[in-house]
Amino acid sequence: MHRDYPLTLLAIESSCDETAAAVLQDGLIKANVIANQSVHEAYGGIVPELASRAHQKNIVPVVQQALQQAGLDKADLQAIAFTQGPGLLGSLLVGSSFAKSLAMALQVPLIAVNHMQAHILAHFIEPPFPAFPFLCLTVSGGHTQLVLVNDYLDMKILGQTRDDAVGEAFDKSAKMLGLPYPGGPLIDRYAQQGQSEAFRFPATDLPGLDFSFSGIKTALLYFLKAQEAQNPAFIQENLADLCASVQHTLVQMLLKKLQQASQQTDIREIAIAGGVSANAGLRAQLLVKGQELGWQVYLPKFEYCTDNAAMIAMSAYLQYQHQDFADWGISAAPRLKF
Numbered sequence: 001m002h003r004d005y006p007l008t009l010l011a012i013e014s015s016c017d018e019t020a021a022a023v024l025q026d027g028l029i030k031a032n033v034i035a036n037q038s039v040h041e042a043y044g045g046i047v048p049e050l051a052s053r054a055h056q057k058n059i060v061p062v063v064q065q066a067l068q069q070a071g072l073d074k075a076d077l078q079a080i081a082f083t084q085g086p087g088l089l090g091s092l093l094v095g096s097s098f099a100k101s102l103a104m105a106l107q108v109p110l111i112a113v114n115h116m117q118a119h120i121l122a123h124f125i126e127p128p129f130p131a132f133p134f135l136c137l138t139v140s141g142g143h144t145q146l147v148l149v150n151d152y153l154d155m156k157i158l159g160q161t162r163d164d165a166v167g168e169a170f171d172k173s174a175k176m177l178g179l180p181y182p183g184g185p186l187i188d189r190y191a192q193q194g195q196s197e198a199f200r201f202p203a204t205d206l207p208g209l210d211f212s213f214s215g216i217k218t219a220l221l222y223f224l225k226a227q228e229a230q231n232p233a234f235i236q237e238n239l240a241d242l243c244a245s246v247q248h249t250l251v252q253m254l255l256k257k258l259q260q261a262s263q264q265t266d267i268r269e270i271a272i273a274g275g276v277s278a279n280a281g282l283r284a285q286l287l288v289k290g291q292e293l294g295w296q297v298y299l300p301k302f303e304y305c306t307d308n309a310a311m312i313a314m315s316a317y318l319q320y321q322h323q324d325f326a327d328w329g330i331s332a333a334p335r336l337k338f
């Protein structure tokens with residue numbers, strides 16, 4: 001793959017509750033626009049029907065803004081990329097239909113991108129770049145995967161969650177602590193003022209490289225119920241310590257499997273990706289572990305952790321060079337795998 005391959009493309013991301021568009025030119029991101037959907041806050045989680053409607057409203061202005069930021073016109077585009085999956089069907093359909101229509105109208109190739117692969121390839125937007133083969137812990141609201149990355153487009157899942165994703169565990173714990181959706185970033189913020197050893201929650205440790213995060217959610221629920229029966233203000237009085245303790249448990253569970261995977265594969269090039277890779281506790285603990293074990297650690301820039309279209313553009317740039325184009329009959333794939 002050539003980092004200076006000449007190509008101008010537009011990428012669209014609409015897999016969940018972010019409508020995003022990015023323009024990539026000759027390997028560099030020229031624009032990266034994201035419209036967040038605040039409509040879900042009142043419901044304590046994403047409402048798929050509302051997400052789909054918000055994408056329909058946002059997609060044209062977001063694409064226009066991206067082109068404007070890049071100083072380009074639609075006629076300059078040589079390819080259109082979109083997130084094919086995994087994600088919410090109604091949300092994916094908005095991005096895929098828009099991308100298909102635009103590519104057809106401009107008579108340029110269409111590129112279908114796997115969202116989870118794109119989270120990992122976000123590491124190639126800006127240096128330092130991981131060296132192949134590397135291990136990537138991909139942690140988001142819908143997935144928790146330990147991935148062996150042999151090459152840009154050659155990845156293998158070594159382990160994954162059997163129930164909740166770790167982002168979901170953060171968000172559900174936050175909800176129990178009375179925090180609004182999405183609670184992951186709030187747990188992160190409160191945890192910075194708390195003691196991570198204040199409370200202990202049982203960490204499920206499955207054999208092999210798979211994860212399970214549903215147990216900690218149940219443990220927290222019963223723990224809070226018991227404490228609140230004695231002191232109704234328990235959460236309020238201990239919020240920072242509770243957040244720090246929950247976060248610590250989740251981070252240790254992630255790092256344990258990462259260490260196991262590194263030992264098994266003898267790989268010390270280690271990356272993290274996805275929304276939860278923005279977590280300050282995870283980033284700090286990973287750096288400590290990396291020092292201890294001689295790992296080369298790669299942390300994505302904050303703007304490339306949570307959902308964005310720059311990562312879709314980077315994946316599409318690599319796919320274009322492999323002539324990996326979609327045909328017009330392609331449709332959204334909510335459970336897409338790689």
Ligand code: KG4
Binds near residue numbers: 167183274276279280
């Ligand atoms: O990758 P992403 O933006 O969307 C999915 O593909 O799911 O990840 C969103 C997830 C949410 O669960 C959110 O709470 C979590 O990432 N998240 C965080 C932080 N920032 C985002 N979790 C913990 N700490 C953070 N700083």
Ligand code: ZN
Binds near residue numbers: 140275307
């Ligand atoms: Zn994502």
